[in-house]
Amino acid sequence: MKFFQVKSVEETQKLIHKMVKPLTEAITMPLDHALHFVLAEDITVRENVPNFRRSSVDGYAVRAKDTFGSSESMPGFLTVVGEVKMGQVPERPIQSGEAMYVPTGGMLPDGSDAVVMIEHCEEISHLLNLYRQVAPGENLISIGEDLKEGAVLLAKGTKLRAQEIGALASQGIHQVSVWRKPVVGYLSSGDEIVPMESPDLRMGEVRDMNGATIGSLVKQWGLDFIYGGIVEDSRDELERRARELLDISDCLILTGGSSVGTKDYSVEVIEALGDPGVYVHGISIKPGKPTILSQAGIKPIIGLPGHPASAMIIFSLFGKPILDILGGGSVNHLRLTFAKVTKNIPSAPGRTDYIRIRLFEENNEWYAEPILGKSGLISTLVKSDGMLEIASESEGIHKGERVPVILFQ
Amino acid sequence: MKFFQVKSVEETQKLIHKMVKPLTEAITMPLDHALHFVLAEDITVRENVPNFRRSSVDGYAVRAKDTFGSSESMPGFLTVVGEVKMGQVPERPIQSGEAMYVPTGGMLPDGSDAVVMIEHCEEISHLLNLYRQVAPGENLISIGEDLKEGAVLLAKGTKLRAQEIGALASQGIHQVSVWRKPVVGYLSSGDEIVPMESPDLRMGEVRDMNGATIGSLVKQWGLDFIYGGIVEDSRDELERRARELLDISDCLILTGGSSVGTKDYSVEVIEALGDPGVYVHGISIKPGKPTILSQAGIKPIIGLPGHPASAMIIFSLFGKPILDILGGGSVNHLRLTFAKVTKNIPSAPGRTDYIRIRLFEENNEWYAEPILGKSGLISTLVKSDGMLEIASESEGIHKGERVPVILFQ
Numbered sequence: 001m002k003f004f005q006v007k008s009v010e011e012t013q014k015l016i017h018k019m020v021k022p023l024t025e026a027i028t029m030p031l032d033h034a035l036h037f038v039l040a041e042d043i044t045v046r047e048n049v050p051n052f053r054r055s056s057v058d059g060y061a062v063r064a065k066d067t068f069g070s071s072e073s074m075p076g077f078l079t080v081v082g083e084v085k086m087g088q089v090p091e092r093p094i095q096s097g098e099a100m101y102v103p104t105g106g107m108l109p110d111g112s113d114a115v116v117m118i119e120h121c122e123e124i125s126h127l128l129n130l131y132r133q134v135a136p137g138e139n140l141i142s143i144g145e146d147l148k149e150g151a152v153l154l155a156k157g158t159k160l161r162a163q164e165i166g167a168l169a170s171q172g173i174h175q176v177s178v179w180r181k182p183v184v185g186y187l188s189s190g191d192e193i194v195p196m197e198s199p200d201l202r203m204g205e206v207r208d209m210n211g212a213t214i215g216s217l218v219k220q221w222g223l224d225f226i227y228g229g230i231v232e233d234s235r236d237e238l239e240r241r242a243r244e245l246l247d248i249s250d251c252l253i254l255t256g257g258s259s260v261g262t263k264d265y266s267v268e269v270i271e272a273l274g275d276p277g278v279y280v281h282g283i284s285i286k287p288g289k290p291t292i293l294s295q296a297g298i299k300p301i302i303g304l305p306g307h308p309a310s311a312m313i314i315f316s317l318f319g320k321p322i323l324d325i326l327g328g329g330s331v332n333h334l335r336l337t338f339a340k341v342t343k344n345i346p347s348a349p350g351r352t353d354y355i356r357i358r359l360f361e362e363n364n365e366w367y368a369e370p371i372l373g374k375s376g377l378i379s380t381l382v383k384s385d386g387m388l389e390i391a392s393e394s395e396g397i398h399k400g401e402r403v404p405v406i407l408f409q
Numbered sequence: 410m411k412f413f414q415v416k417s418v419e420e421t422q423k424l425i426h427k428m429v430k431p432l433t434e435a436i437t438m439p440l441d442h443a444l445h446f447v448l449a450e451d452i453t454v455r456e457n458v459p460n461f462r463r464s465s466v467d468g469y470a471v472r473a474k475d476t477f478g479s480s481e482s483m484p485g486f487l488t489v490v491g492e493v494k495m496g497q498v499p500e501r502p503i504q505s506g507e508a509m510y511v512p513t514g515g516m517l518p519d520g521s522d523a524v525v526m527i528e529h530c531e532e533i534s535h536l537l538n539l540y541r542q543v544a545p546g547e548n549l550i551s552i553g554e555d556l557k558e559g560a561v562l563l564a565k566g567t568k569l570r571a572q573e574i575g576a577l578a579s580q581g582i583h584q585v586s587v588w589r590k591p592v593v594g595y596l597s598s599g600d601e602i603v604p605m606e607s608p609d610l611r612m613g614e615v616r617d618m619n620g621a622t623i624g625s626l627v628k629q630w631g632l633d634f635i636y637g638g639i640v641e642d643s644r645d646e647l648e649r650r651a652r653e654l655l656d657i658s659d660c661l662i663l664t665g666g667s668s669v670g671t672k673d674y675s676v677e678v679i680e681a682l683g684d685p686g687v688y689v690h691g692i693s694i695k696p697g698k699p700t701i702l703s704q705a706g707i708k709p710i711i712g713l714p715g716h717p718a719s720a721m722i723i724f725s726l727f728g729k730p731i732l733d734i735l736g737g738g739s740v741n742h743l744r745l746t747f748a749k750v751t752k753n754i755p756s757a758p759g760r761t762d763y764i765r766i767r768l769f770e771e772n773n774e775w776y777a778e779p780i781l782g783k784s785g786l787i788s789t790l791v792k793s794d795g796m797l798e799i800a801s802e803s804e805g806i807h808k809g810e811r812v813p814v815i816l817f818q
Contacts, residue, residue, distance in 0.1 A: 087601025146786045163790040166622030169605045192496025196578045213575030377555045381572040
C-alpha cells in the first residue's frame with residue numbers, strides 16, 4: 001500500500017495535467033451534430049471568404065480618386081451606370097467618373113475600389129451628388145480578407161462552439177473528424193445510501209442525491225453518463241462492480257467511503273483497479289479533503305467525498321478539467337470570473353477554501369455574497385451561483401477584496 | 410404601414426420584457442430528463458433533511474457540558490460506550506460521562522448534543538481523553554436544518570441546474586411538472602444564399618452559415634431547432650414559408666433582408682404574420698441596427714441582420730432573453746462578466762456598440778482585448794470569447810476602464 005501526503009490544489013492540478021491523457025479516438029461527425037465536440041484534425045480554409053470583393057454597406061461603388069475633395073459644401077458628381085443585384089455578377093465594369101449602386105454584401109464591379117455609403121450621397125436622375133470622399137478600400141471587404149485559402153481555419157483540439165460550426169458551414173464543410181467523447185460511469189457506495197426512488201426512508205438512510213447531481217453535471221458538459229447504482233459497504237462487491245463499470249466507461253466516479261473512517265477501503269479498491277493507480281489521496285482543501293484521484297491505464301478514476309456539496313465542488317474543480325483533457329480539448333477558462341466579497345471571510349492558511357456564493361452586480365463589478373453553511377447542506381447549493389476561492393497561503397479575505405469565482409454552470 | 414423610430418438597447422430590452430409572455434404549457438418530466446427545464450410548480454420540502462441528527466465530522470457524540478474546560482493541558486475524560494454504524498440507529502442513548510463513536514453522516518445517539526472531532530481526542534481502551542471543549546450543537550446537523558418540511562424547496566420558474574436536480578432527488582421526487590420548451594424555427598432569405606452543402610459557389614454566392622450558427626446557439630440553449638431552409642427574394646414566397654414554419658414552432662427567426670435596401674419586404678411580411686406585430690424596427694446598436702422584433706399572438710418573431718457576426722451578436726443579446734422568457738424562466742445573468750479593456754476604443758454617442766473581444770486573466774482581473782474587424786467577418790467571431798458593451802451615452806472607453814462583457818457560450 002502506498003502512503004500519501006495531502007496535496008495542495010496547485011499540485012493536484014499539475015498532477016492532473018501530467019497524468020490525464022486524451023482519448024484520441026477520431027470519429028466522423030455530421031456538422032449539425034458536431035456542437036461541443038473537439039476537432040481531431042486541423043481544418044484549413046478551402047475557399048477565400050469572401051471569394052469576391054464585397055460591399056460592407058449599402059452604397060455606390062466608385063473609383064476612390066473620383067471622390068477626392070468631395071464634401072458637404074463642395075459636392076462631387078458621378079454618373080450612375082446601373083445597379084448590382086445581390087448574389088449576381090455586375091453587368092459591366094465602371095470607368096472613371098462612374099458609380100454603380102451596390103447593396104450590403106453585393107459584389108463590386110471591376111474598376112471600382114471603394115464604396116460611398118448611401119447616407120453620404122444623393123442620386124438625382126442618374127446623377128450622384130457626393131458629400132464625402134472615400135479612401136481606396138473603404139467600405140469593402142477584399143477577396144480572402146476574412147478567410148485566406150490554405151490558412152488554418154480551426155486547429156486540432158478546438159472545441160466547436162456555435163461560431164466554429166458557422167465558420168465550417170461557410171466553407172461547405174458538412175462533416176468533421178472529432179474525438180469521441182468520454183463515457184462516464186458512476187457508482188455510489190455506503191450502507192446508508194438508498195435509491196433515489198425510495199418513497200420512505202428509515203432512520204439514518206439518505207437517498208443517492210450525488211448520483212443525480214454528478215449525473216446532471218456530466219450531461220450538462222455534453223457527455224454520456226452511466227449510473228451504476230449503489231454498492232453496499234463490502235470491499236469485494238465494490239471492486240467487482242467498479243471493474244464491471246470501468247470496462248464499459250472511459251472514466252469512473254465513486255462517491256462516499258473516501259473519508260478516513262473505519263470502513264474505508266475505497267482507496268484500496270481504486271488502487272487495485274489498475275496501474276499506475278492512485279496519484280492523489282487527500283487535498284488540502286475545504287470542503288473535500290478526502291478526494292482520491294487515480295488512473296487505471298488511461299482511464300481516470302475519481303473518488304469523491306460523500307457530502308453532496310463537497311462532491312459537487314470537487315467534481316466541478318477537478319472532474320471538469322479531467323474530463324476536458326480526456327475529451328481531447330483544453331480546459332475551459334470561462335467558468336472563472338472575479339468578484340469582490342461582501343464580508344470578511346476567515347480561512348486557515350495551508351488549505352485552499354471554497355465558499356459557496358451568490359453573485360450580484362453593481363457598477364460594472366460582480367459582488368460575491370458568501371452563503372455560509374455546513375458542507376453537507378443541499379440548501380446552500382441551491383442558493384449558490386458558484387464558489388469563491390481563498391488561496392492556501394491566505395488567512396482569509398477582507399470585505400471588498402477581489403477574488404476568483406468558479407461558476408456552477 | 411407603421412413607422413418606427415430606432416430604439417435604444419435599453420428601450421428594446423424593456424419592450425421585450427413587456428411583450429414576450431411565457432408559453433406555460435406544463436408537462437410531466439422524469440427527473441433524469443429534467444435538467445435545464447423550468448419548474449411549472451412550487452416544490453415544497455416533503456421530509457426534513459436530515460431526518461435525524463447527523464454528525465458532520467468523524468468523532469465522538471457527547472454531552473457538551475461534559476467537555477467544558479477540557480484542553481491540551483487539562484484533558485477531560487469520558488467512557489466510550491460503543492460505536493454508531495453508518496445508516497443505523499445507535500444501539501443505546503448516552504448518559505452523562507459517556508461518549509460514542511460516530512462517523513461523518515452517522516446518527517447521533519439520544520442524550521448527546523455535540524460531537525468532538527477525532528483529531529481533538531484520543532481513545533485508549535474505552536477511555537476517551539478530550540483535548541478540547543465543544544459547545545452544544547457543535548459538529549452536528551440538526552433535524553430539518555438543511556431542508557425544513559413544508560418550506561418551499563424550489564419556486565415555480567426555477568431553472569433546474571445540477572444542484573436542483575440533486576435537491577429533488579434527495580426528497581425522492583422523481584418526476585416534476587415543467588414548462589414545455591419552445592421550438593425555434595429558422596428561415597434564411599436572400600438570392601445570394603445557397604445551402605450549406607453546396608460544393609462550389611458561383612460568384613456572389615455565400616453559404617447559409619447563419620443557419621448553422623443560430624441553430625447551434627438554439628441547441629446549446631437546450632431548445633429544439635427547425636431549419637426551414639432558404640427562401641429566394643420574393644415577398645409572397647417568404648410570407649408563405651414563414652407562415653408554414655410559424656405554425657409548427659413557438660418562435661420564428663428570419664435572417665437577411667432586414668437592411669434598408671431596395672428589396673426589403675421582410676418587415677412587411679413579419680407584420681403580416683399576425684397581431685400585435687412589429688414592435689422594434691431598428692436598434693441604435695452597432696453591429697445590428699436593422700433588427701426587427703415582432704410578435705404574432707404569443708409567438709415572437711425575430712428578424713436578424715444577414716451579416717454572420719451581426720446575426721450572432723443580435724441573437725445572443727436579444728434572442729436569448731426572448732427565449733428565456735418564452736420558456737418560462739428568468740433571464741440568465743451569468744453570461745455577463747466585467748473586464749478591463751487593453752486599449753482605447755472610440756465610439757459614436759447615441760448608439761450602443763458591441764465589440765468582439767478575447768479575454769485573458771491577470772492578477773484576479775479579466776482583460777478584454779478587442780478583436781477589430783468588419784461586422785461580416787467570420788474570423789473575428791472564431792477568435793472571440795464574447796463581446797464588450799460600450800454604452801450609448803459614451804464617446805468610447807479608455808484603456809484600463811472596466812466594462813460589461815457578454816460571453817459567447
